[in-house]
Amino acid sequence: MNVVNIGSSDEDNDAGARKxxxxxxxxxxxxxxxxxxxxxxxxxxxxxxxxxSDYQTLQFRSFWKAGSIVIGPTILSANTQDALEHAxxxxxxxxxxxxxxxxxxxxxxxLLDNAVDEIHNGATFIKVDKIGxxxxxxxxxxxxxxxxxxxxxxxxKCMSLGYSSKKGNTTIGQYGNGFKTSTMRLxxxxxVFSRATRxxxxxxxxxxxSYTFLRRTGxxxxxxxxxxxxxxxxxxxxxxxTSQDDWSSNLRTILEWSPFATKEELLLQFDDIGAHGTxxxxxxxxxxxxxxxxxxxxxxxxxxxxxxxxxxxxVANLHKKTIELQxxxxxxxxxxxxxxxxxLYLRKFTNFSIILRGKPVEQFDIADELKHTExxxxxxxxxxxxxxxxxxxxxxxxxxAPALSVSGFNVYHKNxxxxxxxxxxxxxxxxxxxxxxxxxxxxxxxxHDKQDFERSSQFIxxxxxxxxxxxxxxxxxxxxxxxxxxxxxxxxxxKNLSVQTPVGPADNxxxxxPADQHNTGTLAxxxxxxxxxxTIASHHSNFSAGxxxxxxxxxxxxxxxxxxxxxxxxxxxxRCEEYMQRETELKQTITGLExxxxxxxxxxxxxxxxxxxxxxxLRIYYSCYNExxxxxxxxxxxxxxxxxxxxxxxxxxxxxxxSAGEDTPYGG
Numbered sequence: 094m095n096v097v098n099i100g101s102s103d104e105d106n107d108a109g110a111r112k113x114x115x116x117x118x119x120x121x122x123x124x125x126x127x128x129x130x131x132x133x134x135x136x137x138x139x140x141x142x143x144x145x146s147d148y149q150t151l152q153f154r155s156f157w158k159a160g161s162i163v164i165g166p167t168i169l170s171a172n173t174q175d176a177l178e179h180a181x182x183x184x185x186x187x188x189x190x191x192x193x194x195x196x197x198x199x200x201x202x203x204l205l206d207n208a209v210d211e212i213h214n215g216a217t218f219i220k221v222d223k224i225g226x227x228x229x230x231x232x233x234x235x236x237x238x239x240x241x242x243x244x245x246x247x248x249x250k251c252m253s254l255g256y257s258s259k260k261g262n263t264t265i266g267q268y269g270n271g272f273k274t275s276t277m278r279l280x281x282x283x284x285v286f287s288r289a290t291r292x293x294x295x296x297x298x299x300x301x302x303s304y305t306f307l308r309r310t311g312x313x314x315x316x317x318x319x320x321x322x323x324x325x326x327x328x329x330x331x332x333x334x335t336s337q338d339d340w341s342s343n344l345r346t347i348l349e350w351s352p353f354a355t356k357e358e359l360l361l362q363f364d365d366i367g368a369h370g371t372x373x374x375x376x377x378x379x380x381x382x383x384x385x386x387x388x389x390x391x392x393x394x395x396x397x398x399x400x401x402x403x404x405x406x407x408v409a410n411l412h413k414k415t416i417e418l419q420x421x422x423x424x425x426x427x428x429x430x431x432x433x434x435x436x437l438y439l440r441k442f443t444n445f446s447i448i449l450r451g452k453p454v455e456q457f458d459i460a461d462e463l464k465h466t467e468x469x470x471x472x473x474x475x476x477x478x479x480x481x482x483x484x485x486x487x488x489x490x491x492x493x494a495p496a497l498s499v500s501g502f503n504v505y506h507k508n509x510x511x512x513x514x515x516x517x518x519x520x521x522x523x524x525x526x527x528x529x530x531x532x533x534x535x536x537x538x539x540x541h542d543k544q545d546f547e548r549s550s551q552f553i554x555x556x557x558x559x560x561x562x563x564x565x566x567x568x569x570x571x572x573x574x575x576x577x578x579x580x581x582x583x584x585x586x587x588k589n590l591s592v593q594t595p596v597g598p599a600d601n602x603x604x605x606x607p608a609d610q611h612n613t614g615t616l617a618x619x620x621x622x623x624x625x626x627x628t629i630a631s632h633h634s635n636f637s638a639g640x641x642x643x644x645x646x647x648x649x650x651x652x653x654x655x656x657x658x659x660x661x662x663x664x665x666x667x668r669c670e671e672y673m674q675r676e677t678e679l680k681q682t683i684t685g686l687e688x689x690x691x692x693x694x695x696x697x698x699x700x701x702x703x704x705x706x707x708x709x710x711l712r713i714y715y716s717c718y719n720e721x722x723x724x725x726x727x728x729x730x731x732x733x734x735x736x737x738x739x740x741x742x743x744x745x746x747x748x749x750x751x752s753a754g755e756d757t758p759y760g761g
Contacts (some may be wrong), residue, residue, distance in 0.1 A: 155380050181314035182254065184307035190254075190270070191277035193542045197387060197399060198433050202543065203275035204236050204373065205437065205447065206509060211240025212445050215369075220448045221430075223390045223397070226352040226376050232390060233352065233376040234279055242289030242369040245321040245332065248298040251285070252317045270541065273302070279388075281305045281377040284351045286362045288324075288369055297322040297329065297363055299347060305377055306350040318343040322360075329360055352376055395431065395452045402428035414496070422459065423499045423514045436513065439505045439533055459503065460531040463489030465570050471558050473536045473551060486532040486559075488566050494527030495574045502530040502559055504546070511539050511546060517559045525563045527574060572662040 194200040201221070208219035219238040226233050243251055251272055276283040282303040289296055300319040307315060320343050321332040333340050344356060352374070353359050366372055381387050381401055389400040418424060425432040431449055435457040447454045460466075466489035473482060491499055501514035511534075518525040534555060538547045546552050 155382060155384075184304060184312055184315055187273065187277050187302075187304055187307070187315060191274045193274055194278040194544075195542070196544060197279060198430060199542050199544045200275035200278035201397075201430065202433075202437060202509075203271040205434065206543075207272065208236070208238040208240060209438070209445070211238060212442075214241030216240035217444055218446050218448055221397070222448075222450050224374070227358070228352050228354065231376065232378060232386065232388075233374050234378060234388070236373040236375075237366070237370065239367055239370040242366075242371055243285075243287040243298060244289040244291050244296050245298050245319075247289065248285065248287055248300050248319065252300050252302060252319070274542070276302065276373070276375055277304060278379075280375040280379060282350070283373060283375045284347070284353075286359075286366065286372040286374075288363055288366050288371075290369055293325065294323065295325045296332070297324050297360075299359060301347045301351055303350045306346070318346040320344055320347065393429075393431075395450050397430040397450065399428045417493070418497055418499070421493070421497060421499055422457065423501075426513060436503065437510050439508050439510070439531070458531070459491070459529060460487045460489075462492050463487065463529060464492055464494075465489050465573055467566060469562055469566075471532075471555075471562075474554060482536065484532055484534060484536070486530050486562065488528065488530040488562060490527045490570070490574055491529050498523075498526045500525050500528050500563075502532065505531075505533040506537070506539050506543075506546075507535055508533070509539075509543065511543055515559075517556060518563055524571075525567050528563055528566060530559070530562065568660075568663070572666070 191200075194203075205219060205221075208216055216238050219236065222235045224233050224235045225231070254270060254273060282301070282305050285298075285300045285302075287298050289298075298319065298321045300317055302317050306312075320340060322329040323332055324330075331340055347359070348354060348356070351359075353362075362372060362374075379387050385400060387400060389398040392398055422432055422436065426436060427433075431454055434447055434449065434454045436459070438456065439458070441456045441458070466487055469486045469488060471484045471486060473484065486502070491497065493499070499514065500518065501516040502512070503510060504512040504515055514529070534546075537549060537551045537555065539545070540547055
């Protein structure tokens with residue numbers, strides 16, 4: 094069988110490029126291929142599949158457990174006596190390699206990147222859709238583009254690990270590993286159809302990367318059956334590199350382990366590709382731990398969702414504010430592919446579209462919806478000497494601020510979103526709530542799954558700069574939204590002042606503060622004719638990116654810098670919040686004291702019950718003796734009764750049951 098040596102490297106390909114032809118007697122093979130004849134028992138389709146239990150089948154279909162399943166004995170490849178020994182890539186490596194994608198949408202994004210990189214070859218679209226597998230009508234994932242396509246040499250490079258011909262500064266792919274990791278993360282098997290035109294020759298190539306085939310036939314290394322056709326004429330003519338038997342063996346393997354049963358069905362897949370392009374079909378999609386497909390195609394006919402993540406997004410019996418938060422793009426992109434893809438690329442395409450389940454995805458740039466925006470420049474240190482470069486960050490409040498506490502930076506690399514809503518402020522801190530930024534950081538390298546960045550020194554410096562950026566922006570702009578928070582002390586104060594006779598705002602604020610904490614700043618010197626709403630309106634109208642503008646009161650008082658007013662507003666707001674906290678603490682203290690008082694009353698009542706009971710006992714005891722024999726005792730008893738008599742009215746007031754004649758806990 095003519096198969097791909099999936100472990101080949103870049104150097105092997107560059108040094109081993111050869112010409113290939115359709116001559117059946119030719120012994121030359123295209124680069125990245127290796128002539129290998131499988132053992133006889135593998136070529137027979139009847140005796141190749143070991144028995145597998147139902148439990149193992151379910152485990153095999155779950156991605157995070159598929160790498161630990163052992164299926165049948167390992168079949169060692171036949172090597173001649175003088176054959177050169179080489180390191181093998183075991184099929185388990187396909188699964189281990191795919192675990193770099195913790196998130197299924199990250200794997201889909203890798204395949205979208207490949208299509209976007211084909212724009213320079215004329216690609217105008219990439220279609221992502223669900224299709225049914227012909228053999229069992231199970232769902233499969235389709236990716237189809239109209240890029241330049243892959244010739245026989247190109248498809249073999251695509252199926253090889255670590256080979257990448259993308260060396261430009263604009264292409265997203267760079268590691269030569271994305272196709273293998275992404276397809277194996279989404280499903281156990283993938284079949285690729287590609288049509289390409291090189292010079293005057295038009296070719297059609299088919300390749301099968303099947304984890305199911307490799308594991309169930311017990312292969313000890315990764316092999317990828319492929320077949321090629323020359324369609325320059327009016328028919329599809331097989332391109333044979335070694336022998337007709339090898340070509341036929343590849344075809345039989347593809348038909349046995351793919352969704353297609355005949356050669357004609359395979360060739361029909363090229364009908365809608367056009368003059369050039371590629372079609373990728375991923376089948377045997379992975380299941381979650383409950384045995385349900387990880388990708389959800391049923392909840393929305395125009396979307397693909399992550400089933401486990403979408404379950405957390407249910408809006409049933411949720412608070413209104415929680416529903417609003419879950420409807421925000423920062424939350425929806427976690428489980429909705431349409432939401433995620435809408436933000437996946439920073440710059441909007443002009444002649445390219447991503448079509449998800451029959452409907453084009455509308456690109457979304459959250460920077461267009463920010464308010465009170467600023468553009469902050471940042472110069473990475475490593476470029477300060479060799480080359481001048483400036484990274485511009487657009488920062489502002491989301492339009493829903495301050496109602497929604499969404500914050501963070503959307504960081505792109507070469508137009509591709511790497512970290513969405515990256516929160517650089519400390520958890521639990523209200524500072525920076527509602528502040529969102531967008532930047533393109535091409536000076537740091539993304540991780541292999543393109544869901545994070547390598548933690549280099551440049552990355553750490555960028556993180557520190559973004560923290561500083563948020564702090565500075567919050568200090569200058571928080572008064573624009575913080576004073577508008579419904580229910581806050583500052584908001585209520587503004588509301589109350591707005592309905593009173595216009596007087597100096599600083600005077601009103603001072604009346605609400607203790608005498609020893611009156612504000613002595615600029616606001617205290619304002620005259621009584623300026624309304625609080627006029628002050629806030631002046632902030633909105635006069636504040637801009639510069640900080641030299643000033644605000645004057647209506648009575649032509651001395652101008653005051655906006656920065657000074659902003660700083661005093663922040664201090665007043667923080668003071669109001671401090672008083673609210675102190676008020677809450679005082680209420681808790683009062684509640685505790687009232688509880689202690691009630692406890693003391695209960696203990697006192699218990700003691701008085703006991704004392705009264707003792708008096709009653711003494712009275713009964715006294716009546717049992719002769720008056721002459723107990724004269725001395727009578728004197729003592731009368732003294733006890735006289736001593737307790739003054740507190741009896743208080744006792745009856747504290748314990749109403751005594752007046753009503755009810756039994757006491759110590760009643761005798």
